[in-house]
Amino acid sequence: MPLTVGELARRCGLTVRTLHHYDAIGLLKPSLRSDAGYRLYDRTNVERLHRIQALRQFGLPLADIGTVLSGPEQPLGELIDRQIAQLDRELDRAARLRSRLVALGGQLAAGQSPDLAEWLDTLELMTMYEKYFSPEELQSLPLHNDPDVLAHWNALIGEVQAAMDRGVTPEAPYAHALALQWMEAVQRGTGNNPGFITRLKAMQDNEPGIRERNGITPALERFIERALVDARLVIFERYLGPSDMERMRANYGAHMYDWPPLIAEVRGAINAGVPPTDPHAQRLARRWMELFRAYAGDDPATHARIREAYVNEPDLRSGSSVDPAMLAYVRSAIEAMG
Template sequence: MLIGDVARRSGVSARMLRHYDTLGLVRPTGRTDAGYREYSSEDIRRIFHIESLRSLGLSLREVGRALDDPGFTPAELVDDLIRQTRERIAAETELLTRLRRIGAAEPAGWEDVLQIVALLQALGSKSAGKRQHAALSSVEEVPVPVEALVEAALSETDPNVAGALRWALAQLGDSGLALLAEGLGSRSAEVRKRAVQSIAEIPSDEATALLRDAFANPDIVVRRYAALALGARGVADAVPTLIDMVVEGTNDVDAADALSALASRPTLADQIATRLVDRLAHSTVESSARRRLTQALADIPGITASRALADLSHDEDRGVALTATYILGLRNAR
């Protein structure tokens, strides 16, 4: 069969067949009287074998080795091809994600596209300073798609950059809440924590509703951050968890601040003071925890808190007594 016929039947161009001949992959069995290449059925079978192996991603050099080396074993090469394919898929997926994000930003022109690409690259930089600058610039300049900001916020480990990213998300309002809600269900405890911290920065009713859901999360860290945010927003359900945080010394200063914010409501001040006093009286509470509870009473207004501090100024625990006396002095001086 002549080269033109082989090309038509195999789908391999005549030029490629000549290239195979040059490389020694497929040498035509014979030549016609006029010197044209003439392929046998065995040659054609080899051509199909070459194309089959090429379809797996093998180079022509690897194809030749696979067909001609009797000792060749495919296992290692196939494993390598699997690795290369996974890397290629990951790269293509990353490109697709970047293109989708650029499209979501609805750039008006190529200058906008270039700015968005630069910001996306900066968000993925190894430099914390560049990431922080990108987060702060994402609101003032061409907006970075919210999906990119959420992904960055949920993966950021540097506290300063994380704070900038949470600020940027808060400026966008509720647009990132759905994605952050997905983060609350992540298998990673760190991602769940970053998600609730980001939600806490968004001052909206929808964010508050999501924080209420987070308050029932099985992850205690998520529940505690939700309690801090809910307390600052005046949600009384957070009180028991906030008091537990004071006792345990977990973000106890922030928890005391949240209790103080809640106690600004007259109907809650005495209730919170009573709960704090009840915990102080509990026999299993350690000395350091009793001092923290006493300190938490400092910014709780009302007669219940004042009476409790007066009693505590005579407490058997000298640390508690001194703390209560000092607080009473400050309250009386107001």
């Protein structure tokens, strides 16, 4: 039986205004109209609304949801499985917090003075994250809500610090391996979201308490940066001659932290369906080429060899969210500029 907008809003817990907004932006248009012209929603509309609300819970903005739903349709069963997995993670977090509170309450009931340090540290970390991420974003940030990811980070940080303590240099093959593992951990910890990398870096720089707790000291951070640059230069040596490598050694890595926000913007344009011929896509492509030429120079033959390296060597892209499809998108935008 078709539902009016008021009935649908009441049954699903949304407001009529929200459903009208979904209709206005083309996200959820009623399939039917009554004789009097009222919106009527059928079973197909309800299924689409379920998809919209599920994607919102995963942290996607409405513009990206529209893009996702306009593409190949994910089976509803798979979407529900993702929702169940997310709820399982939330239940796990709630259970761990409940366990802490039960222990705290038990101590208080026994007249003991509880040690609040660990609990307060946890609350402080949560507050720090909330300065930089919305609640919806935190749900999709594995580094914040996945205990396995956090445990892997802690172990890797300890391994890097131990290597530094033993006198391992950033140029050593072992340091290269650690740096590439680090970038894989970045990719996993951010859910492969390049926009999160910039905010995590800002949080790391602006919140002293973060460094005190995670052990990523400025010295450790510099070690990883140098090891990563050197590891990737070793890869580039397979594709470039001596003169190109001399320029690469002088310039590669100089704009390391300028790339993530640009990559995030390009990913956003792709997800929003912005064509490479659009002026916005071409502005992004120009910025991309400025950063690229800063270390690659202006020789088209060198550019081709570097592009070949990026396509063939995943370690050059790890942790960045750059994939062959993104490189092709940027290249198409450049070609469209003539």
